[in-house]
Amino acid sequence: MSVADDAIRCDACPVLCYIKPGRAGACDRYANADGQLVRLDPHVVLERAVSRGDTLVPFLEKSREWDGALVSGEQTFVTAIGAGTTYPDYKPAPFIISSEVAGVDMVTVVTEGIFSYCGVKLKIDTDRHLGAECSTVRAEGEAVGHVTTNEYGSQMLSLGGVRHLTGGSRHEGTATCDALLNLCNRKAVELKIDDGATVIVEADKAPIVDNVQEERMRVGCGSATIGMFAKQWFGKVDEVVVVDDHITGVLSEHQAGKLLGVPESGIALKGRRSTPGRYFRVAEPGTSWGGTNIDDPLSILGPFDREVARPGLRLLMVSTTGEQHAYFELDEDFRPVEKELPGALRESVERIRENCEPALCTVLFMGGAGGSLRAGVTENPVKLTHSVRDALTRVTCGGAPVYVWPGGGITIMADVSRMPENAFGYVPTPALVAPIEFTLKLTDYAALGGYMDHVRPLSSIKRDEESRKRLPARPDNPWPLASAKSGEKSRT
Amino acid sequence: MNDRAQIRMLPDGRRLHMYDGPIDVIVEAFGEVSEIEVAYRVAAARFVDILDELCSELEFLRRPVSEDGDLPAGPIARGMVAAVKPFASRTFITPMAAVAGAVAEEILETMIAAANLSRAYVNDGGDIALHLAPGEKFVVGMVERPDRASLFGTTTIKSGDPIRGIATSGWRGRSFSLGIADAVTVLADTAAMADAAATVVANAVDLPGHPGIGRVRACDLAPDSDLSERLVTQSVGELEPTEIRDALEAGIRVAESLRGSGLIRAAALNLQGETRVVVPVETGLAPSPSAETRDGSPVHA
Numbered sequence: 001m002s003v004a005d006d007a008i009r010c011d012a013c014p015v016l017c018y019i020k021p022g023r024a025g026a027c028d029r030y031a032n033a034d035g036q037l038v039r040l041d042p043h044v045v046l047e048r049a050v051s052r053g054d055t056l057v058p059f060l061e062k063s064r065e066w067d068g069a070l071v072s073g074e075q076t077f078v079t080a081i082g083a084g085t086t087y088p089d090y091k092p093a094p095f096i097i098s099s100e101v102a103g104v105d106m107v108t109v110v111t112e113g114i115f116s117y118c119g120v121k122l123k124i125d126t127d128r129h130l131g132a133e134c135s136t137v138r139a140e141g142e143a144v145g146h147v148t149t150n151e152y153g154s155q156m157l158s159l160g161g162v163r164h165l166t167g168g169s170r171h172e173g174t175a176t177c178d179a180l181l182n183l184c185n186r187k188a189v190e191l192k193i194d195d196g197a198t199v200i201v202e203a204d205k206a207p208i209v210d211n212v213q214e215e216r217m218r219v220g221c222g223s224a225t226i227g228m229f230a231k232q233w234f235g236k237v238d239e240v241v242v243v244d245d246h247i248t249g250v251l252s253e254h255q256a257g258k259l260l261g262v263p264e265s266g267i268a269l270k271g272r273r274s275t276p277g278r279y280f281r282v283a284e285p286g287t288s289w290g291g292t293n294i295d296d297p298l299s300i301l302g303p304f305d306r307e308v309a310r311p312g313l314r315l316l317m318v319s320t321t322g323e324q325h326a327y328f329e330l331d332e333d334f335r336p337v338e339k340e341l342p343g344a345l346r347e348s349v350e351r352i353r354e355n356c357e358p359a360l361c362t363v364l365f366m367g368g369a370g371g372s373l374r375a376g377v378t379e380n381p382v383k384l385t386h387s388v389r390d391a392l393t394r395v396t397c398g399g400a401p402v403y404v405w406p407g408g409g410i411t412i413m414a415d416v417s418r419m420p421e422n423a424f425g426y427v428p429t430p431a432l433v434a435p436i437e438f439t440l441k442l443t444d445y446a447a448l449g450g451y452m453d454h455v456r457p458l459s460s461i462k463r464d465e466e467s468r469k470r471l472p473a474r475p476d477n478p479w480p481l482a483s484a485k486s487g488e489k490s491r492t
Numbered sequence: 493m494n495d496r497a498q499i500r501m502l503p504d505g506r507r508l509h510m511y512d513g514p515i516d517v518i519v520e521a522f523g524e525v526s527e528i529e530v531a532y533r534v535a536a537a538r539f540v541d542i543l544d545e546l547c548s549e550l551e552f553l554r555r556p557v558s559e560d561g562d563l564p565a566g567p568i569a570r571g572m573v574a575a576v577k578p579f580a581s582r583t584f585i586t587p588m589a590a591v592a593g594a595v596a597e598e599i600l601e602t603m604i605a606a607a608n609l610s611r612a613y614v615n616d617g618g619d620i621a622l623h624l625a626p627g628e629k630f631v632v633g634m635v636e637r638p639d640r641a642s643l644f645g646t647t648t649i650k651s652g653d654p655i656r657g658i659a660t661s662g663w664r665g666r667s668f669s670l671g672i673a674d675a676v677t678v679l680a681d682t683a684a685m686a687d688a689a690a691t692v693v694a695n696a697v698d699l700p701g702h703p704g705i706g707r708v709r710a711c712d713l714a715p716d717s718d719l720s721e722r723l724v725t726q727s728v729g730e731l732e733p734t735e736i737r738d739a740l741e742a743g744i745r746v747a748e749s750l751r752g753s754g755l756i757r758a759a760a761l762n763l764q765g766e767t768r769v770v771v772p773v774e775t776g777l778a779p780s781p782s783a784e785t786r787d788g789s790p791v792h793a
Contacts, residue, residue, distance in 0.1 A: 007715050012496070012513070013496055013512065013513030013514070013543060013547075014513065014543060014544055014547035014550075015513050015514055015543070015550065017714070017716060018714070018715040018716050020713060020714070020715070023713060023714070025514070026513070027511075027513050027514040027516070028514075028666060185501065187505075422500065422501055422502070422505075424500070425498050425499060425500035426499060426500070427496075427497065427498065427499075428499070428536070428537075428540045433498065433500075
């Protein structure tokens with residue numbers, strides 16, 4: 001086909017449109033601007049809310065009355081959500097936007113990254129046993145991740161990663177991509193752990209473990225709970241056992257009880273004694289009392305020592321969240337008989353519960369910025385890596401702050417709850433599409449080999465376009481354009 | 493399979509948005525959540541192959557059809573040819589006139605073959621394929637101009653109606669038009685047929701030789717357009733009421749004839765605020781004013 005001399009051929013898709021200057025291709029996404037192929041994509045403009053009240057409106061639709069001056073450059077930040085990607089063409093990023101911040105020319109490189117190397121780290125606040133460390137975590141029957149460490153009051157899961165996304169069967173990759181996409185877009189996902197629990201996870205919501213919604217995080221391990229509440233129990237009860245799958249605490253034997261002068265009670269705990277008043281493995285892990293598998297607390301006790309115990313001895317057994325509790329008194333035969341919890345103790349049980357924070361699931365997206373993504377920012381990608389490392393370049397995900405892992409490459413983690421809704425997409429590779437923005441001083445951008453001829457002013461991003469969304473910024477996120485470092489090598 | 497296609501749920505959490513090159517579709521399915529999930533999954537799986545499939549035969553699809561010409565290989569391309577063939581004897585038309593409708597139809601068929609849905613629609617840039625289980629209905633909003641979201645009326649499509657396709661064409665839309673209609677909305681049995689017919693009727697709404705109409709050779713705007721050297725409308729000055737009536741009348745004649753031969757079921761033609769409709773009296777498909785309370789989910793044509 002003969003091509004008019006001033007038309008350019010767009011190779012963004014197989015239609016291969018010839019586009020005349022000032023016109024767009026068949027997609028209305030790519031256009032010819034003075035001989036340059038440019039993107040005209042819809043995307044999200046994250047606006048710094050003038051007042052906190054604005055954040056009550058999750059999606060503030062485009063307003064017609066913008067005059068370009070009302071909102072200064074400092075107040076508007078263009079996110080990469082919906083910006084489109086450069087993959088696999090190694091073109092400059094879809095948007096490279098300059099704005100003046102406190103007299104300094106800043107530039108934000110805005111792109112959507114296709115992350116084959118990505119996953120999520122889940123923190124599930126629960127005492128219940130979800131599964132053994134290293135157990136496979138499944139979604140839709142496919143392996144999508146594994147159980148990792150138990151943290152204080154939480155179970156960590158690691159999902160995704162390139163091995164599940166592209167290293168296994170096609171179905172494994174698709175199920176992994178689906179699970180990651182839904183978790184990142186703050187939707188509920190059901191995860192089944194091999195030889196463990198089924199848990200429904202949704203960012204910023206309580207986990208649902210085997211159909212039971214988790215209410216609270218434990219106040220501490222059993223031993224810590226003894227330490228915190230020993231004084232409140234002293235004089236009101238003779239013995240307290242705080243049942244915990246990890247470390248069960250016993251008041252009379254615990255250092256805290258000893259200091260108060262709590263006399264020995266003759267109690268005998270099952271499991272393995274670690275240090276005085278602290279017992280490991282009093283039962284098997286489970287989803288009942290304190291993350292054990294027991295429903296009857298007495299099942300973790302042996303017979304009382306008749307030499308030490310006395311009839312009428314008062315015993316409180318309570319779980320680490322205060323959700324389960326039982327009160328007993330010894331009969332003439334030294335057997336614990338369940339009685340109604342006295343009012344004085346009820347208060348302390350409630351106190352344990354009050355001190356437990358609401359149980360939540362938190363979802364951190366983790367991904368590594370790859371070759372084409374960095375090539376969309378600069379012709380010399382390693383310089384971008386160094387610039388990020390030196391804190392000259394601020395990285396954000398949909399305007400949300402990220403943690404940049406030390407060491408090589410640009411591997412980031414971001415809390416999906418701090419990003420706009422539905423910020424993630426996917427490509428069928430399968431891989432996740434996540435927004436990523438790099439903000440730095442214009443002079444620094446030039447120095448690292450940036451695409452200076454693609455930089456355009458913020459004012460060119462018209463807000464009155466049909467498909468562009470304006471969102472108020474979250475007040476708990478640092479403003480992406482604020483206090484970006486320059487020249488000095490300091491970390492924030 | 494390709495790496496370009498982008499697929500995501502819209503922020504409302506209900507609609508699926510997929511785009512790949514010039515194809516941009518919004519899908520919404522109704523029914524059990526598990527069925528909707530299946531439908532969206534198969535829709536996405538089918539979607540990712542569509543653009544490559546069409547582009548492999550793009551040159552053929554940009555050439556006018558003839559009554560006894562070759563058939564393309566792909567299923568969507570065949571649907572495009574079948575939809576435009578009935579018009580080949582009366583006007584210049586290429587299979588590209590039905591591309592959006594044919595794509596919408598293909599995605600819809602993929603979904604309803606895999607999932608049990610009460611209703612579903614696939615909106616490919618204004619060309620819409622519908623699925624209605626018995627007893628279901630859609631309320632369809634009609635726009636005055638494709639580039640504006642103002643409705644001039646709505647119409648209700650019930651499961652008992654034969655209509656399963658809606659398309660809108662006009663010179664202000666994304667595709668070139670040879671006519672001056674702001675919008676022609678056609679209801680037909682299939683989305684591909686609605687798409688082709690809307691193009692033909694919109695081309696017919698015209699005032700040949702009128703000095704107030706700016707026309708440019710298609711190839712001067714888009715060098716690879718299937719309309720090559722044909723003049724496409726780029727501007728329409730303010731018209732006299734009699735001129736509007738004449739132009740609409742020319743379109744109505746074509747629409748009536750298409751309805752008479754059973755190719756379409758109804759059409760609404762819009763030019764500079766004036767609306768004319770072609771509707772079968774017996775089905776009462778007349779557009780009703782948009783102020784009326786809508787009790788179904790509106791689909792914007």
